[in-house]
Amino acid sequence: GQQLNQSPQSMFIQEGEDVSMNCTSSSIFNTWLWYKQDPGEGPVLLIALYKAGELTSNGRLTAQFGITRKDSFLNISASIPSDVGIYFCAGRRRGSTLGRLYFGRGTQLTVWP
């Protein structure tokens, strides 16, 4: 099946630092999504990218849809303690239903005050 390689697996950073994580695939995706899961909660959509090359920001978060359509990255600037959680990338293939997503394994982010 489809496999998304998400890295890094975990990150330990100090408050105020910038964070970068990425996702790559051997297959083309038409949509890239980034989710965050807080402890005890379900994944919440942070950013959705629908066009190759698209660069989208949501507050301190910036994500890009790779030009090859096989990768995406998420940057978090000036991290704060509430950024702690698991970040998942997800992709949607052409022709798939909206909710048929392929997820990466997640990046566990820990922010030290």
Added chain:
Amino acid sequence: EAGVTQFPSHSVIEKGQTVTLRCDPISGHDNLYWYRRVMGKEIKFLLHFVKESKQDESGMPNNRFLAERTGGTYSTLKVQPAELEDSGVYFCASSQDFGAGELFFGEGSRLTVL
């Protein structure tokens, strides 16, 4: 507006027993999805309902898993008999048919099979 709700939040059962998980989607959402995350791995698609019909069940692991959505409202996912490898967090998500259509996830039901 209430979000996607799931019950139970955590279930611990022994191998061979039966467990039924329930999901109540956001009111008015015709699309309902089940996903599962085994510890440390990716979140994997299980199946998709449109109203009461199964649109895509290609992700269901085997015939020990049975999903239903009677009346097109809430959905249940039954595992019978449960095996050790069924342990994980089962997420339900729902979406509308129109607009952005992105998924809203529930908090998940953690299943531990001993």
